Amino acid sequence: MMTIIYAVAVLGGLGLVFGVLLAVAGKVFYVAVDKRAAEVLAVLPGANCGGCGYPGCKPFADALVEGEAPANGCPVGGQELADTLGAMLGIDPGYSRRMTAMVLCQGTVDHCKPKYRYQGIKDCLAASLVADGNKSCHYACLGLGTCVAFCTFDAIRIDTRNQIAVIDPDKCTGCTVCIGRCPRKVLSLQPAGTPVQLLCHAAERGKLVSDNCTVGCVGCDLCDKACKFGAITMVDNLPVIDQEKCVGCMMCAEVCPTTAIWGDFDNRKEAVIEREACIGCGICKKLCQFEAIGGERKQPHVITEACTGCGACVEKCPKKCIHMRVRRHLRDALDNAEARAALAVFGNDRE
């Protein structure tokens, strides 16, 4: 009987002593854990895609709470999530730029020379194993649709006539799954809705590129020289457009001899001066880098055709009488289909 009592007492006593010890240790070695991390984690998409640059949603939540990650860091959640997180944590939600995958190649069969006639498995990886693909450019999109199978959002399709992948920017969520699957590394995550975009990633010498493809970037540096806002730097024979600095004047796309830089000319802007409010101070005229503003001093100024829509004058006008509007095109003026077709034959059909 005594043995049982001793046994219970000893084990109970040990447990009590250790309990006190742990309680003391808990106080001594206390580490503050932010409870908000769990709440933040609950509102994150939970895809663990890694698009934020952290290994998964949990590390991103921790970084958010510690103030290391920006509220707009999650590309999947977008602006809506950024606002929610901003409100939860009391930080600036920031402007979350929507990112979409883009095919950095315009090498359709008409533009990029075929190397040989490929008749194997309909798969880009298989094709690129045969003498580096059936298109002469090492960087070209082969258009056999390896990426299509991996897109869970049905955002990629293959233009079979032109042999190139086409991404629907409205459906693409920027999840980056396809980017890792492309054996040609031709897919890239780019900010959506930018005015200009380099649609080529051939980091070869100009001669090689122009031999292979009529729309490849030859690294001629004209865009760099044409950019008056310092948004373009040349890296590996390719211009890198800093979208933060880009004002959307589209001069780079305009000067590009191979149309490797795409410009959203449909939505190109131009400045308009309210004649009544303009006092003719000449500030805008002096400021315009494209000499697009005419008119005498003390007379209302006029904006000419040379305006690129950079918008530099709008801010500086003391009377705030300059506004931006989408430029009107000749094409819009011609309302019949016949004229449109005639234009498409002559010009770049994008313009």
Add this chain to the structure above:
Amino acid sequence: MENVFVILVGSILVNNFIMSRFLGICPFLGVSKQLGTAVGMGMAVTFVMALASMFTYMVQRWLLEPLGLGFLQTISFILVIAVLVQVVEMMIKKLSYGLYKALGVYLPLISTNCAVLGVALLNMTENYSLLESVMNGVGGALGFTLAITLFAGLRERFELTDMPKWMHGFTGALITAGLMSVAFLGFQGFIR
């Protein structure tokens, strides 16, 4: 003093816990992918084993035996070890959060590491004194650290070699562990 030295060398090399007693295999395979984490794990285990040897000796000799409660040995040892692991976990979390994250689930698993309970029970069967027990614990843990460090180094290089794909990962790890065990067998007979 000579005896203590023999115990120390014996538990590090000859009776290495992993290589010849096959105790504590779980963290040995689990935390040996990176050299840094392996060394950290070794340090944590060393700390726990040294303290466990000391406290279990005290509990056994000064509490259980005088009261004739030898049958409570296992359960009270487990209690001691569990508490020690908790304390170590708190300490590591406070002192080195990086190591805490890297060790992950294997840190609380030290409490179920049979090497720790093994050393405590072995100390009692061998009738070691307090100093000898602690030395056996420290030696055993250093042997564990030695084995896991060497193994992690091997595995790190192994991952970079041009091996068939099926040899990467656990297959290669287990074969390597087996070969290392054979190598450690060479120490047998150093001491009787």
